Amino acid sequence: MTAFAVENLAIFGNLIAIILSVFVLLYAFGDSPVFRLAIHIFIGVAAGYAAGIVWHSVVVPQLFAPMVALEASGLTPLDMLLRVVLVVLLLTKLSPRTARFGNPASAYLVGIGAAVAVGGAVRGTLFPLASSYNGFFAMLGTVATLIYFHFGARSAGQQPPRRNRIIEIIAVAGKVFITVTFAAMFAGVFLASLVALVERLHFIWTNLSTLLFG
């Protein structure tokens, strides 16, 4: 492919990117068919690209390449057989009639994932954060937030049921933690979205000025 073709292809690609970006930005003024068209294109392209990536980065190097060159891969025949059996069992999930045969493979995956996640959370998050200097503050925020969602109450006589006074006080603190957390999340999302909008408009303007004014 010549340099001219590559340059024209880049210009054509940028033009498509500009059009699709405008379609998406039109959502700021309300839902529109062009917005839906752009969304469908993005989802389709992302799914197709992900499938290709999985095939070339996972299936071929992890399954087919070792089958062709078992010694070079460093795997034993038992390891290779175990991989093939697990893959075949997972493929049975494609049909509802044979889906139950894939349960052992699914259970294996879920079990490994749960064990890794729980072990990592305990060792990588719970213990390190609890032992830090702000561990007490983090613990207080966690307990207060959980108590805020405790709605157990008792009724005294004709009065409406109310929560315990201590629970009420801690729940107020939990409400403060929740408010701050949501505010920080909203601010972070807003800043990230704002930067994304700036980047898109900057891209559109830069490429349009290049196309129009050279």
Place this chain on the structure above:
Amino acid sequence: MSDFGFELPDDSEEEAPDWLEGIGDDAHSGQAPPPEDSQPAEGESPADDALIPPMDDHDDDEGPDWLQDIRSAESVDDDREEEPNRGDTPSEGDPDWLENIRQKEQTRQQELETSAIPEDKEDFETYPGGQDEYEDLSQPSPEESGDPSAQEASSPDWLSGLEDETTPEAAPSERAEFDAAPQSFDDLAADADLEDVPGEPPSGFVDTGSLPSWLVDIKRGGPPPEDTPPDEVPAFVSEDDQENILPPAEDIDLTPGDLPSWISESPPEEPPAEAQAETPDPEPEHPPDLARANLPNWLHAMRPVDIPKAPEEGLPGHEETLGPLAGLQNLIPAEPDIIQFGKSPTFSLKLDVTKTHERSTDILEQLISEESRDRKPRISVEAITQGAVRWVVATLLLLSIAVPIMLGSDGIELPASDSPGEGTSRTLELIHDLPPGGPVLVAFDYQPAFTGELYAASTAVFDHMLLRGAQLAIFSTHPTGASQGVNFLQHTLAEKHTYIADQLYVDLGYLAGGPAGLRTFAANPAGTMPQFFDIEGAEVSIWDWAPLDQVETVSDFAMVLVLTDSPEVARAWIEQVDPLLGDTPLVMVVSEQAEPFLIPYYRSEAGQVDALMAGIQDGAYYESNRDSEHQARAYWNSYSVALGISVAVIFLGSLVGAASMLIARFRRPAKEAKE
């Protein structure tokens, strides 16, 4: 219990037919029977009276009072001039058809006596359809009407043939054929095994429509004649049935207890003298010579004999008297309350629509028509306001971003280089301390939508690392992450750094498995992601290429740099990889939305994250510190203006919202007070 073995309805006594009531009254009160010229009742032919044999007088001392009254009436009639016997001698009031019947009977009797029929055979068997003939006798004959065509049409063939026989013009051959008829019928009866059925007389031989014996006796004014020999009972009547036949009249105790209640309860009334005078003798005495000689046997057998006493319900011998099964015996009796013969009720198919129904139908049609009618959506004031505000905010935001970009000036300075963030300063130090040519593992774990933000935050960092001579190994736990990394290295930094693919950086590709994959990769990178590439025609593993040839675990990298927009992905790196890093620093450049969740890991005493940078602001700090202009600088003006406008809009919107809430709160009590 009735004679038929089941309970009659209660209203049977109240709604007795008129003719039955008349009979009962006559028998009970001694009133005179209807005059002779009156029409015969149903089931009662005029010839019945003539065919009924005379009854012997009973002892006057026996019987109830009403029977005594009847007898007294008979004695009064004896004093009168005896009327001619209607049974044999035609009277003046008898119709012609009755005379014809009498003549035919006499002729038939004579012929039967002279025929060769055995004595033990029943007379009626000699006549095919004899029962029908008997029934026909009770009906006015066509001859009576005088219509010849009707006579020919109504009379059966065998009857017409019989009539022809009586005529002198009958041919001798026909006569012989008729004489041979009984033998042939006998053969038919033998084939049908009629005689082999013991004790089951043909059902048609008992006239179930005739009056019961006790009513006949009452009408006659006395019990049946005693001289009726028992051997004259037809052969088809079995011995059991003969036993069930009512005993002779003298054995019947006509006490009021045996009579129906409507008879026994009626008080005896003295008939008026005038009626007694006009009432003829209900049963004139038969002359001795005409008592039984002229009565054919077959007709005698078919006379209304005493109906056998109804057997117990469900026992053999029960005879159905009602409905289409009338006359059949040995049937399981049905409950009289259930069976009701008659015309089935008819239901009208026409809808009974009232005015209320019509009104409801109109309302329903109106509702349906309104539903199908196109309506313009009602646009409320709030919807208009929200739409306008949306347009205003969007326009302001776009203008605040587009105008600084179009102006292209450095109107807004970057943050001061002497006051960078804590994470930015730590990142600068770590990159500055990288060994020359040291391998750096870079993870592009973010969605494509956050490319702009992370480019702005990390461009100066990559520039700094490459200037330090770091050799990058890029990969991602997101399918599109690695390609974004390649695009970033080959395009964004292409102006300042000339990259040679596969020599200055390595694309390890996509790492599957999420946290488990990260854990495996941290323990065995080469085994988890085996990649090969061609170098001058030779296939070489990337893990054999320097500087990755010295990497066995993740701790062998000089530094690990993670770019992500997700707190979960960042936590997975911290939890699964950081424990295996050892002294290798973990640097994170993240999106603004993930920073709040990762700050505790950075500020904790464990120091799981060695350096943390977030968003365009830290990127601007880095660029300012590095005295370079990259993506952060390009976006900084628009970002600053748009952020200021956004803060102003949010603040203004909050004020408007609070004011409207306060106004509504003040208006509510006033509105409630008015109401």
